[in-house]
Amino acid sequence: MVAELRRLLIEPSRMADRDGDGCLVLRDDECHYLRRVLRLRPGAPVEVVDGRGHLWEGLLQEKGQLLLPGICHTTTPASTPRLGLAIALVRRGMDEVMRMACELGVDCIQPLKATRSTPQADYKPERWQLILKEAVEQCERLWMPQLLPLTSTGSWWTRPDTSDTLAIATTRLEGLPALEPWLQRQTPGNNCIWLSIGPEGGWDPQEQAKALREGWSAVSLSEDILRSSTAAIAGVATLSSWRRTTPTGDQT
Structure with missing residues (x-):
């Protein structure tokens, strides 16, 4: 052996x-x-x-x-399309989100300051960089995910490239498509596909409305209400599986 x-x-x-x-x-x-x-x-x-x-x-x-x-x-070239996770700061679970998102193949992580983010939700970029480094070593990835600086949702909705594919996970909207079938209808090519996850209290209505006006597509991750950290990992797992199986994805 x-x-x-x-x-x-x-x-x-x-x-x-x-x-x-x-x-x-x-x-x-x-x-x-x-x-x-x-x-x-x-x-x-x-x-x-x-x-x-x-x-x-x-x-x-x-x-x-x-x-x-x-x-x-x-x-090894980077996998395409790139997978991006934007997640509002949460009080518990960010360390695990960083580790598991890296293991599942996410390429970019954008921490967000949302309207309903709890005051106890700490921003720990140095700690998260270390967690990402250890996860890369453990899961034998060749590419290190990019951890972007904290930004507000108000700034974030218009920040991705116009050619990126944008999804915002939400609940309690009529006719919400599930993430997986929604992905099957997308043709992102070599650009990035972003999934934004809200805080424990959910998106503020005005915050969510602005995202939809700026071209983000609302999607559902479950029939049930998920914790933010659970939603993030469920979403990244779906993105990663889609990239591995779709002809447009180049998984490395």
């Missing part, structure tokens, strides 16, 4: 810091993870990804270094 290689995500800017022999100096937390947690010894193989579609097969060295070849082992 072939042994599973351990994987590290190292930013592209750091990959350029290799010395003439191809050695990269690891950070203290990376050394601790490889040597203390995984108990790897010098000479052990380690896979390295840069979050931009490239993978190297390196060797752990003495003194906290990693030997990497000049040419990457694997190059």
Whole structure:
């Protein structure tokens, strides 16, 4: 049986810091993870990804270094269409949303400040970046999801590119199409398909009305009322499944 290689995500800017022999100096937390947690010894193989579609097969060295070849082992283009999740800040569950959305293949995450977002809903971009990094390493993705800065819903509805496909998950509207059949009617090509998820209290009526005026399509994720974090993961799972099975999707 072939042994599973351990994987590290190292930013592209750091990959350029290799010395003439191809050695990269690891950070203290990376050394601790490889040597203390995984108990790897010098000479052990380690896979390295840069979050931009490239993978190297390196060797752990003495003194906290990693030997990497000049040419990457694997190059994979980004999947198309891109999948975007916009989610209003919630009090509980954002960490899990970040982790599971990454594992399911989301490409962009946009945190939102909604009218009904609770005051206790914290914005923790540094923590979420770390969670995304760990999720990329764990699920063996080659592309790191992009975490966008917090923005208000008022600004968000008009921010995506005009060629993007836009859906807003909601409830209690007559004739709401379910997300899956709605997706089957879309032809997004190589652009992004966005799904926006509201806060625990739901979208403010004026907030939702503005989204619909700006071209967002209202969709349903369930016959029942879902928690925001549950809705986000259910929606991303549907998007990911659609991309894998539709002829327009290029899943990597």
